[in-house]
Amino acid sequence: xxxxxxxxxxxxxxxxxxxxxxxxxxxxxxxxxxxxxxxxxxxxxxxxxxxxxxxxxxxxxxxxxxxxxxxxxxxxxxxxxxxxxxxxxxxxxxxxxxxxxxxxxxxxxxxxxxxxxxxxxxxxxxxxxxxxxxxxxxxxxxxxxxxxxxxxxxxxxxxxxxxxx
Amino acid sequence: xxxxxxxxxxxxxxxxxxxxxxxxxxxxxxxxxxxxxxxxxxxxxxxxxxxxxxxxxxxxxxxxxxxxxxxxxxxxxxxxxxxxxxxxxxxxxxxxxxxxxxxxxxxxxxxxxxxxxxxxxxxxxxxxxxxxxxxxxxxxxxxxxxxxxxxxxxxxxxxxxxxxxxxxxxxxxxxxxxxxxxxxxxxxxxxxxxxxxxxxxxxxxxxxxxxxxxxxxxxxxxxxxxxxxxxxxxxxxxxxxxxxxxxxxxxxxxxxxxxxxxxxxxxxxxxxxxxxxxxxxxxxxxxxxxxxxxxxxxxxxxxxxxxxxxxxxxxxxxxxxxxxxxxxxxxxxxxxxxxxxxxxxxxxxxxxxxxxxxxx
Numbered sequence: 001x002x003x004x005x006x007x008x009x010x011x012x013x014x015x016x017x018x019x020x021x022x023x024x025x026x027x028x029x030x031x032x033x034x035x036x037x038x039x040x041x042x043x044x045x046x047x048x049x050x051x052x053x054x055x056x057x058x059x060x061x062x063x064x065x066x067x068x069x070x071x072x073x074x075x076x077x078x079x080x081x082x083x084x085x086x087x088x089x090x091x092x093x094x095x096x097x098x099x100x101x102x103x104x105x106x107x108x109x110x111x112x113x114x115x116x117x118x119x120x121x122x123x124x125x126x127x128x129x130x131x132x133x134x135x136x137x138x139x140x141x142x143x144x145x146x147x148x149x150x151x152x153x154x155x156x157x158x159x160x161x162x163x164x165x
Numbered sequence: 166x167x168x169x170x171x172x173x174x175x176x177x178x179x180x181x182x183x184x185x186x187x188x189x190x191x192x193x194x195x196x197x198x199x200x201x202x203x204x205x206x207x208x209x210x211x212x213x214x215x216x217x218x219x220x221x222x223x224x225x226x227x228x229x230x231x232x233x234x235x236x237x238x239x240x241x242x243x244x245x246x247x248x249x250x251x252x253x254x255x256x257x258x259x260x261x262x263x264x265x266x267x268x269x270x271x272x273x274x275x276x277x278x279x280x281x282x283x284x285x286x287x288x289x290x291x292x293x294x295x296x297x298x299x300x301x302x303x304x305x306x307x308x309x310x311x312x313x314x315x316x317x318x319x320x321x322x323x324x325x326x327x328x329x330x331x332x333x334x335x336x337x338x339x340x341x342x343x344x345x346x347x348x349x350x351x352x353x354x355x356x357x358x359x360x361x362x363x364x365x366x367x368x369x370x371x372x373x374x375x376x377x378x379x380x381x382x383x384x385x386x387x388x389x390x391x392x393x394x395x396x397x398x399x400x401x402x403x404x405x406x407x408x409x410x411x412x413x414x415x416x417x418x419x420x421x422x423x424x425x426x427x428x429x430x431x432x433x434x435x436x437x438x439x440x441x442x443x444x445x446x447x448x449x450x451x452x453x454x455x456x457x458x459x460x461x462x463x464x465x466x467x468x469x470x471x472x473x474x475x476x477x478x479x480x481x482x483x484x485x486x487x488x489x490x491x492x493x494x495x496x497x498x499x500x501x502x503x504x505x506x507x508x509x510x511x512x513x514x515x516x517x518x519x520x521x522x523x524x525x
Contacts, residue, residue, distance in 0.1 A: 002200070002253075002254055002255060002256040002257060002258075003196075003199060003200060003374065003440070004374055005254055005255075005374070006374045006375035006378045007201065007258070007273060007277075007373075007375050008272060008273070008375075009222075009272070009273040009274045009275055009277070009280070010201065010277065010279055010280055010283075010373060010375035010376065011375045011378065011379050012274060013274075013276065013277075013279075013280035013283055013284070014280070014283050014375060014376050014379040015379055017280075017283045017284050017287040018283070018287065018351065018379060018380070018383070020287065021287040021290055021291055021347065021351065022344065022347050022351075022383070024291055024295070025290070025291065025294050025295075025343065025346075025347040025350075026343040026344050026347055027343075028295070028298060029291075029294040029295055029297075029298050029343070029347070030294065030298075030322070030342065030343035030346045030347060031343050032298040032301045032302060033294075033297060033298055033301055033318070033319065033322050034322065034326060034339070034342050034343070034346070035301075036301040036304075036306055037319060037322065037323050037326070039306035040306045040310065042306075043306050043307055
């Protein structure tokens with residue numbers, strides 16, 4: 001039975017010890033811990049929300065990216081096509097121009113050749129004429145002693161000239 | 166832990182054996198451990214007993230103040246007219262023998278085993294919680310969560326706050342959370358310290374009714390000092406047919422008794438649970454010494470069996486240590502919640518909760 005009777009002295013000791021402990025822990029101990037736990041919970045909630053938001057934005061960005069990519073692809077295809085066209089055009093143009101200039105060159109060359117040929121012919125003729133004149137001179141000087149001969153020669157020469165032509 | 170108990174109990178057994186020779190004084194051993202004492206027996210090595218003699222402080226109406234060490238009581242059993250009585254309501258306590266032969270119980274302010282245990286536990290609790298709080302003072306809420314011991318403390322604190330205090334107290338639970346957490350950790354630590362049988366631990370603190378009474382008084386005052394108007398109205402003028410409260414205040418009378426039965430229930434529940442657990446473990450320990458007298462054939466298997474049961478009981482008591490701290494805190498939280506009703510309907514819901522928890 002004596003176990004069930006609270007001893008006043010023990011109560012007083014308990015009141016003193018527990019009073020001090022309760023005062024310290026209620027004032028400085030547990031509020032520190034609970035406040036921090038609450039703050040962290042709040043922080044985690046906020047972080048989760050932020051993460052969700054970021055995810056959403058990321059998804060948006062992804063979409064945007066996809067769209068941009070699609071657009072870019074289209075643009076690329078367009079540019080490529082344009083470039084191909086342009087290339088073909090340029091090539092065609094260049095070909096045309098090259099052809100033209102080639103023709104012109106050939107024409108020029110031909111003209112040149114013709115002129116040179118004419119020139120050459122002309123100079124050749126002159127030389128031949130000179131040569132024939134000289135030959136004639138010589139022949140005339142040597143063989144124009146007789147009249148018959150002279151006449152024969154003249155005839156021949158004229159014939160020559162005729163056939164030469 | 167069970168092993169330690171086995172080590173420490175033979176010491177106690179041997180000193181009762183020398184007193185009563187051959188028989189094992191089971192009752193003496195068990196009550197010697199359950200009850201408070203003026204000295205703290207630590208260990209007996211061979212013939213030499215090592216124990217802590219605690220200061221005795223007495224105030225007698227007849228002879229005034231007395232201060233002495235409990236060592237003085239050892240040789241003759243009495244000192245300055247005081248001796249430890251064996252019978253009556255004050256068995257195990259110091260009483261004064263007056264010149265006319267009658268006995269008087271003085272005001273006993275001695276630093277007894279339990280009182281010292283309370284102080285040791287208090288210091289330990291302060292150190293543990295303040296060390297934990299220091300971690301929080303040095304960190305920001307954006308830092309990663311703590312690990313190790315601080316993490317364990319945070320886990321327990323968060324669990325008690327979220328599972329017990331928040332649902333039981335209700336709206337402004339944050340105001341009461343530190344107090345209820347302190348109650349929880351004080352009881353938990355005291356319970357566990359009571360299970361460890363070697364020196365700084367080992368005092369049967371929460372198995373002392375004065376301690377549990379003081380703890381219940383903390384709840385009692387918190388409930389009744391911070392109770393709001395609605396609480397007092399429900400006690401003095403409850404919402405029942407008038408004939409139950411008008412000529413004879415039947416229901417107010419019951420409600421007022423209820424104010425006092427709540428802390429009483431808290432006191433007895435904790436005290437009885439811890440005392441019973443300790444008594445069972447000590448009884449199982451005594452089985453070893455009783456059966457050892459009957460010879461090795463009975464003694465050996467019974468010792469093995471008793472050690473097995475002691476391990477089981479110690480683990481069970483560890484669970485009980487936690488459950489009782491939990492229950493005390495939860496009931497305190499419920500009582501506080503009841504003392505702050507907001508409106509009628511909200512209150513009824515809490516009351517149902519309360520009845521459910523009371524039956525456990």
